Amino acid sequence: MARLPVYQRTLEELLRAGVTTVSSELLASAARVNAAKVRRDLSLLGSFGTRGAGYDTAFLIKQIDHRLGLDQVWPVVIAGVGNLGRALARSQGFAARNFDVVGLIDSDPHIVGLVVDGIRVRPPEDLPDIMAEAHPAIGVITVPAGAAQHVADLLVGAGVRSLLNFAPQVLDVAADVLIRYVDLSIELQILSFFEAQRQTASDEPAEPMPVLGSSGRTPRVG
Amino acid sequence: MARLPVYQRTLEELLRAGVTTVSSELLASAARVNAAKVRRDLSLLGSFGTRGAGYDTAFLIKQIDHRLGLDQVWPVVIAGVGNLGRALARSQGFAARNFDVVGLIDSDPHIVGLVVDGIRVRPPEDLPDIMAEAHPAIGVITVPAGAAQHVADLLVGAGVRSLLNFAPQVLDVAADVLIRYVDLSIELQILSFFEAQRQTASDEPAEPMPVLGSSGRTPRVG
DNA sequence: GTGTGTGAACTTGTTCACAGCG
DNA sequence: CGCTGTGAACAAGTTCACACAC
Incomplete structure (x- = not known):
């Protein structure tokens, strides 16, 4: 379930x-979700709760860690060493959650080294070596848009x-x-913002949030 | 709908x-989703397709931009000017999609200026001035975990x-x-990775992906 | 009594399949 | 004839409500 990381945190x-023992009600209010949802989600891990009492906090964290694979070290290779x-x-966050950066790749000679x-x-030519050394299963693509497909391949x-x-593109x-x-x-955030604005706009004609204008600055690729 | 940004790209x-005219079938295969889903999603914007032909690509982009609010400039303030x-x-990406960074906030005297x-x-004391000058509706929190709640407030x-x-925390x-x-x-990515692994694992006992081990490096906050 | 675990109702999202428009 | 737009079937996810374990 997509909410497990939130519960874990x-x-x-x-x-x-x-708090060494937590009820679904308490966890739900802390994680800002519904209590029934918490119970349903946690029941997928197994029956770890004690009826009448709740869940053992530390034990529950262990179970979620295990389910998310966070009790193992994950080697990761990052392609694109810009900002x-x-x-x-x-x-x-990376290191704290057992993600181990085993390789950094960049095609720019000024960045290599x-x-x-x-x-x-x-x-990029060293990628086979990095794979042989540390077997990263996960690749992170932080290159400019034009190179993303090539890097993915x-x-x-x-x-x-x-x-x-x-x-910012769908990769093949x-x-x-x-x-x-x-x-x-x-964009997603803005979309939901707009939706919410629309709902309240029917009651009070709220001040429009975006301010029209234009920035004269030239963006740089990170 | 959460898929509009994907369609737009x-x-x-x-x-x-x-491609000046696009069918739901073509857009669906390019965006890697179901064609029926595309038609259902786009019908929420209004009836902009031509039966027998498809949708006008440029017009559709305009409509989606408008729905997402990307035809307006959005002022944004970023709190935490680390990496x-x-x-x-x-x-x-920020500037290209009409997000205009109107303010940068940091509490570190070495970073201020x-x-x-x-x-x-x-x-941080200048935040009221920034608000008065440019009215940013959006705040981006890129501070260390310990300061996140304070900054949100x-x-x-x-x-x-x-x-x-x-x-990495749920804010109040x-x-x-x-x-x-x-x-x-x-974590999410890893979770789905695990799920998929499990499904294929029943057929062929695949090589376990994570490599056990530990990194001796000390992480630094970005 | 208290709070889990879950059947059942309900809501939301997805897919099918086709009438009908251009 | 091809493709949109949508009613209807289906699937997934959420919430209610309560039996029952502690």
Whole structure:
């Protein structure tokens, strides 16, 4: 279930706050979801709750970690060491959740050779070596849009089974390769914002949120 | 609908490739979804297709842009100018889709005063000024986990109506504030990866993907 | 009594299949 | 004749409500 990561985070916060036993009601309000949903979701992991009491916080975290595969180290290769690639390689979240960056790839000779968070950036030709050394199952694509498809082909050809794509386009990959798109330009967010605005707009004619205008700055690729 | 951004991108690619009229079948295969789904989704925008022919590509893009609010400029304030905040401020995707970064906030005196993509980083105290000048409706949270809740309160208190949170936690915000979580640690992706592995595992006992081991490196906050 | 686990009702989203328009 | 738009069947996900275990 897609909500397990949210539960996991929430449980960790609760445990830090000293809550050793948690009810579906408490977890639900902390995670901002419905209590019945929590019980239904957790029942998929097995019957770990105690009727009349609730769930053991630490045990539940362990179970969710196991289900999400976070009790194992996952080797990851990042393709594209621009601003975003660098931010990801250095980010706390990656290492804290057992994702181990085993390779950094960039085609730019000025970037190849740089050391980011203890890892040397290598050229695309070295991908087979990286695969042989550490067998990363996950590839992260943080290259400019024009190179994304080529990089995806390269990664999949080298044996990566799962892709996380930050480039703003639908990629053409084999059906057995899992791919997730991360959209930093937040259209989705805006869409839901608009929807909500529309609903309230019928009552009070609210001030329109977007301000018309134009920025004269030239964007740079990250 | 959450698929509109995908359609929009795909249509732009098709238009660039010279496709001026697109059928639901063609758009569906390009966007990797079901044709019936495309027709159902597009019918929500209105009846813009021509029976027997298909949809006018350019017109459809205009309609989707309008529905997503991408034909207006959206002012955005970014809180936390670390690696990730910098990458976002500079990224092509933001400016290309009419998101205009009107403010950069950071509490670190070493970061305040820096100029990123033509914008000077300002201290949290300047938030009211930024709000008064450019009325950003959207706040982007790219601060370390410990500061996320405080920053969210600050932004919402200043009048931001919509938040994009990159911190790995559920934030406590008013019910009328829209919030979207962007999870860079890709648990979701891993979860679906596991699910798919399980399905194929019954046929052929596949090589386990994660490699056990541990990284000795110390992660740094982005 | 308290709170889980789950059958059953309900809501939302997806797919089929085809009438009918251009 | 090809393709849209949509009613109807279906599937998935959510919520209710309560028997029952502790």
